[in-house]
Amino acid sequence: MRINWDYIKLAFLSVAVVALYGFADQRNQKRMVDNVSVKFVGDNNLYLTEDAVNKLLIQNYGPLKNTPKEQLVLNTIEEVILSNDMVKNAQVYLTVNGELVSKIVQRKPIGRIEGVSKFYLDDKGERMPLSKHHSARVPIITGKITGKSLEDAYVILDYINKDDFLRKNVIGIHIEDEGKYQLKFRMENFVVNLGGVDNLNKKFSNFMAFYAKAAKDNSLEEYTAVSLEFNNQVVCTKI
Template sequence: MALKKFLKYLVFVMLITALGFLYSFSSARNHQKKVSEISIEFEQGNNNFLTHLMVNKLLIQNEETVKNRTKSKLNLYGLENKVLKNPYVESATVFLTIGGQLKTVIKQRVPVARVIVKNDSYYVDKQGVKVPLSNNYSVRVLLVSGVKNDKEINEILPLISFILGDNFLQKEIVGIEKSDVNEYQFAVRSGDYKIDFGNLTEVDVKFKKLKAFYNKAFEDKTIQNYKAINLKYHNQVVCTK
């Protein structure tokens, strides 16, 4: 009886030892596997700030390409952080497949406005993150002027989101200008007139007034008679000819 127990124990130990050896052997072989291919995927979207070639140049380790490098010498965390530092990248994942393919999945930033200042111009995305202009790609977005700092950019983001969330307003309003007294004026697509929006109070009420006015003005074709449309006054739209 004692002998049977001993034999069972011996078989168990030998099995564990064999499995441990096989795992170590397999792990060692896996670490010595080389990167066979670099695959770059961009998540769905219309932005083309980055090209496959540009991302390939980011996937450099110790000034050398990672292709044909062994897995053991690969710093995936470092490569991922390098890609994430690119100003056009919102999120990125870098990982190795079982077959030895180095895969990079990238989501590019989506600009919602272009901010124009004295000697500079840049995009901002929906989080207010600044995105530099690109020689590779240009985006048609709202033009914003008069904002001086990050705080003022963050203050105007809800207004931009409201405009972009409405199909009509998104097509009609092409520019926003902030004045020194924290009031806003819109440039529009349908004419040379300006819309005086006032401050950022009762935003939804003001846009409802504007849409109601537009319905009438477009219907009777009088919209081109106006030089300015003022939404600042309560329950009324004041127009200047």
């Protein structure tokens, strides 16, 4: 009987590959975590610090360095990090060098509420606690804080953040009542009576046309109030 050496070689090679893979996998599982690192993605303003993340992990898992890699459940570590109110998203993974990396995206505040309770509104319109590590430079919201007025304030803030001029210049929103909102600008003495959140695009287009003309005429300092409450009009009050 003729022996087919090609089949024998192929079978031997397959067994060798499986054995090597199993050996490598077993060796990899026995490896320890060599280092633990935290990386923040995006905004450089740290409302949550690396030390705070490490402390959170230690409280739940103890020191992770020198922990056998097979003992780690990465999904549960991500869930622990996401439990922090400052975290928007988290990704945890192990590198081939045995480093446990936590990549974190922080929540982004767009307004700060100054009322009986003090907190931020984030870019999703959700409440976000103040941070002891960093204070965000965002418009201050004052006045009659209610659930509905906060919803409206978020609509205004969201619009402001999409416009470069408004984002740089609006420093405050005062809630006189539900449906009556007043804006404060950084460099101007006048306030802007916005009214409600209806037709914001038209209201701000009218305001920008007024502002450009008044700036050209050097007359901005002559006004104490600018009202956008009336349809397609800008009504100004002079000193």
